[in-house]
Amino acid sequence: MFPQKKLSFEFFPTRTPEGREKQVLTRRQLGQFKPAFFSCTSGAGGSTRSGTLQAIGDMLAEGTPAAPHLPCIGMSRDEVAALLDEYKSMGVRHIVALRGDIPSGVGFSGGGMSYAAELVAFIRERYGRDFHIEVAAYPEYHPQSRSAEDDMRHFVSKVEAGADSAITQFFYNADAYFRFVDDARGRGVEIPIVPGIMPIASFSKLSRFADTCGAEIPRWLRLKLQSYGDDTASIKALALDVVTEMCSRLLHEGAPGLHFYTLNQAGLVSTICQRLGY
16 A cells, blocks of 8 residues: 555564574564664663674674664764774664663763764764664654754754654654654755654553653543553554554655564564555
8 A cells, every 4th residue: 555655663682592583583574564674772872782783683684674773872982983883894774873861870971972963973974975874753852852942953953964864753643743744844854754653562561661752642542541451452452443543644644654663573563564555
């Protein structure tokens, strides 16, 4: 139904051989949708660096473009450059450039860069066009932003520094996404802004994620999911309908593609993609 609209899928590093094997199977299942790339998260300050490197190496070996997340907080510029050099030697050509969460005990400036815009500018200055640079966007605004205007200013600064495209935080209000895109276009931003999609498997987990990142769960959806209690089948059935309908609207009304936060699981994501006609 949307052959021109690209999909991408995000994973997090695993610490065990069993987890690594499961990721391989999960990526194989999601690979049937011919994703533009797989991405892998990375802890701030390089806390999960080895796991991220391993996952990225696996993805590349499987034949799918891979995009490691690169949070700059807690790393010096030399450390960032060394990691980028390693990724480049592996064949990586796509980076998700982030500020990252501030680790406990680390000052805000961390290793010298305080904002993702500085990281984007550093990559462009040092590597030119060697990497496609992805940045984050927040349709419902970053929880640490002082205002909507402050948040948009930070986003525009990342684009002006050289970002090629953006992936949003997850949301369940399509109007928030379209309003954000309109506001960005009004500031001269022309790069693709891809909506980030979080399937819902558990209301308790969703609530924790939403509280941490500032994403809003619409009141009607929150109350409906709460009413199901431990009835996981009903939660998943409603959630699949809600998320699929939102994805369909996003694609029909102009979103350039979808980026799924898989949580290393293929089932719900596969069902949504199949329902969308992929």
